[in-house]
Amino acid sequence: MRTPQGRFISATLLAASLVFVAACVSGPPFKKVETIPEGSALVYVYRPDHFAGSIVSFDVSAGKNLVSWIGNGSYYPYIASPGEIEFWAKTESKASVTLDVKAGETYYVRASVSIGAFVGRPFLEIVTTQVGEDEIRECKLVIPEKQHK
C-alpha cells in the first residue's frame, strides 16, 4: 500500500520532471550560419547543456533588442550591427557583457547559470572562437516559438 509520504515523493518527482522537460529545448541540432549579411556580424549566444541550473532559463537581450530565450543546451545566431553592444540577461539579478562588434566577424557569447539566493542567476561571458565552436556543437537551435523576431 502506498504511504502518504511515498505519494508525496512521487508527486514531487513528477512535478520536477515536468519542469525539467519544459525547460529543455527540442530544436534542430547546431548548424553553422554560412553567410553573414554584408555590413553585419554574427553573434552566437549559446548555453552548454549542464545539469546544474538546468531548469532555469532566461531571455538574452542586446541593448534594447530582445535576442532570444535561452534554455539549457540551446543556441541562437544573432545578426548584429557593428558597434558596442551590451548583451544582458536578468533573473533575480542582471548579468551583462559588452562586445565591440565589427562587420564580418563571428563572436561567441556563452550563457550559464550561477548560484542565486532564490533562483539561479544568469552569467554571460565572451569566449574564444575555438572554445565556442567546440561547445556549441552540442547545442540545439532555440525552437521557433521561443525565438524573438
Next chain:
Amino acid sequence: MFCDFVRRRNTPAKSAIGMPLAFLGLSAIGCSPTLVVQPDVAKVEKSDFVIEGRLRYEGNREYLPRTIAETASGESALDIEYSYDVSYGARNSAREIAALFNPLTILGFPIDEDSVLVVGELKIIGKNENTRTYSAKSGVRSARGLFAGGTLSELRRSGLIAVRNNLEAQLARDREALMLLAKNH
C-alpha cells in the same frame, strides 16, 4: 525606543540582528571592485591641452582620451591611432560549487571573482613617421556574492575609463614634446 535598544547591553535579540548585518556590511565592502592602473602617473583632473589630428578609432568616444581631438583631414594634421584590448578572467565553477556548502554564502560571503584586463595604446604620428606611443593597462577585480557584485560590462567600462584617464595624464606630462611634434608636422 531604538535608542533604548542600542544603549542596552548585548542581548540575544541584538546579536541576532547585529551579527548578520555586520556580515552583510563586510561582504558588501569585500565585493567592491579593486582597480589597478599602470603606469603610475598622477591623475589630471582637467587639462586645457588638446592635440588635434586625423583620428583612426572606431569605438565609443567616451573611452578616447579627452586631450585628443579630431580635425578635418589635411596635410598639416597629425595621425592619431587609438586601440584597446579587453580580456576577461576565467570563471571558477569549482568555487561556486564549494560556496553551496558554505553557510556564510547566504550572508553574502563572496562566491567567485570576476576580473577584466584592459590594455590601451595611443600612437601620435608626426612628420617622417616620427611617432610617440603611449600605453596604459588596467586590471579590475570584483568579488561576486549572492547579493552583491557588478556585471562584466561595468568592470569593462571602469577599466576603459581608467586607461583613458591614465593616457590623458601621460599626454599632459608630455605636453612640450607633443607640441613640438605638432609644430614640426
